[in-house]
Amino acid sequence: MNHLDQRVAAVRRFNRFYTRQIGVLRERQYKSPFSLTEVRVLYEIAHGEKPIATELSSALGLDAGYLSRILAGFEKRGWLSKKPCDADARQSLLSLTAHGQKALAPLDARSREEVGAILSGLSGAEQDRLIDAMGTVENLLGTQSTQTPAYILRPHQPGDIGWVVHRHGVLYAQEYRYDEHFEALVAQIVAKFIQSFDPKRERCWIAEKDGEIVGSVFLVKHSKTIAKLRLLLVEPSARGFGIGKRLVEECVRFARQVGYRKITLWTQSSLHAARGIYERAGFRLVAKKKHHSWGQDQVAETWDLKL
Numbered sequence: 001m002n003h004l005d006q007r008v009a010a011v012r013r014f015n016r017f018y019t020r021q022i023g024v025l026r027e028r029q030y031k032s033p034f035s036l037t038e039v040r041v042l043y044e045i046a047h048g049e050k051p052i053a054t055e056l057s058s059a060l061g062l063d064a065g066y067l068s069r070i071l072a073g074f075e076k077r078g079w080l081s082k083k084p085c086d087a088d089a090r091q092s093l094l095s096l097t098a099h100g101q102k103a104l105a106p107l108d109a110r111s112r113e114e115v116g117a118i119l120s121g122l123s124g125a126e127q128d129r130l131i132d133a134m135g136t137v138e139n140l141l142g143t144q145s146t147q148t149p150a151y152i153l154r155p156h157q158p159g160d161i162g163w164v165v166h167r168h169g170v171l172y173a174q175e176y177r178y179d180e181h182f183e184a185l186v187a188q189i190v191a192k193f194i195q196s197f198d199p200k201r202e203r204c205w206i207a208e209k210d211g212e213i214v215g216s217v218f219l220v221k222h223s224k225t226i227a228k229l230r231l232l233l234v235e236p237s238a239r240g241f242g243i244g245k246r247l248v249e250e251c252v253r254f255a256r257q258v259g260y261r262k263i264t265l266w267t268q269s270s271l272h273a274a275r276g277i278y279e280r281a282g283f284r285l286v287a288k289k290k291h292h293s294w295g296q297d298q299v300a301e302t303w304d305l306k307l
């Protein structure tokens with residue numbers, strides 16, 4: 001089997017597993033008198049952002065004729081309200097009437113119970129991993145992958161330093177099998193950053209999306225003319241949208257602004273995504289060294305950017 005065939009087989013295996021797991025293809029899964037498709041249409045009208053019929057048919061992959069029969073059925077039951085759509089006079093904005101909401105409520109409750117039952121079999125940390133992994137699948141395969149989510153960058157505030165230590169510990173253990181000595185090293189670095197913080201020459205950027213922290217980076221003073229970029233991290237659910245690149249760009253902009261001549265950084269050869277970002281930002285690999293740290297054989301790399 002070639003490489004692509006193996007990947008296709010792995011995806012198909014996952015699809016079979018997940019279909020069994022949540023029973024998504026079972027018609028009338030919520031013991032309701034509706035077909036699964038009708039339930040999906042109801043959910044989309046209830047939870048989508050002001051849906052119109054053409055958007056519903058493409059979002060759900062439904063034939064327009066089939067969808068309009070379903071919508072006519074809902075209208076007959078008094079579940080559907082239609083308002084003219086400002087952007088396109090031929091279309092109507094669809095929403096559920098109070099009657100429609102009432103019909104959906106027991107389905108919604110049963111669905112919540114079922115998902116709750118799946119999650120309750122997992123620890124809090126396992127639930128976090130599952131949700132992160134689902135976010136990754138959605139980002140990579142969904143239409144959102146082409147859109148940059150709204151996020152803000154802000155300076156650090158109380159509570160952030162603990163987050164940085166915790167998420168480095170958890171994510172590097174999950175992704176690279178680093179042991180807790182790595183987390184201890186991060187704790188040392190950030191403790192020193194806070195204790196000797198020089199706001200004119202040093203900075204931490206925290207990335208926040210929907211009120212949750214999703215990333216961080218630090219620029220610290222290495223010498224009078226050299227700054228050090230440290231602890232770049234983006235949550236798996238927020239990766240691939242350019243947040244990592246932006247965090248590095250902010251470091252470079254700030255370092256130039258305050259007059260450093262060079263930025264240096266220390267990374268590991270296995271951190272491929274980060275290496276790519278550094279390279280594209282103009283950093284050059286200047287030294288390599290094998291070492292055994294945090295339970296793993298590593299190749300440490302030093303990258304420099306002349307400003």
Ligand SMILES: CC(C)(COP(=O)(O)OP(=O)(O)OC[C@H]1O[C@@H](n2cnc3c(N)ncnc32)[C@H](O)[C@@H]1OP(=O)(O)O)[C@@H](O)C(=O)NCCC(=O)NCCS
Nearest residue numbers: 232233234239240241242243244245267271272273274276
């Ligand atoms: C490195 C990291 C911060 C990137 O965050 P991000 O927000 O996904 O970054 P961006 O979206 O700006 O860019 C990701 C880029 O990496 C590329 N990429 C993703 N995974 C990759 C991989 N395994 N190998 C090579 N490139 C990869 C993407 O294609 C994208 O490139 P593009 O800009 O040309 O499209 C994030 O992956 C992370 O936190 N990794 C673990 C921690 C880490 O390695 N930190 C560096 C410490 S030195």
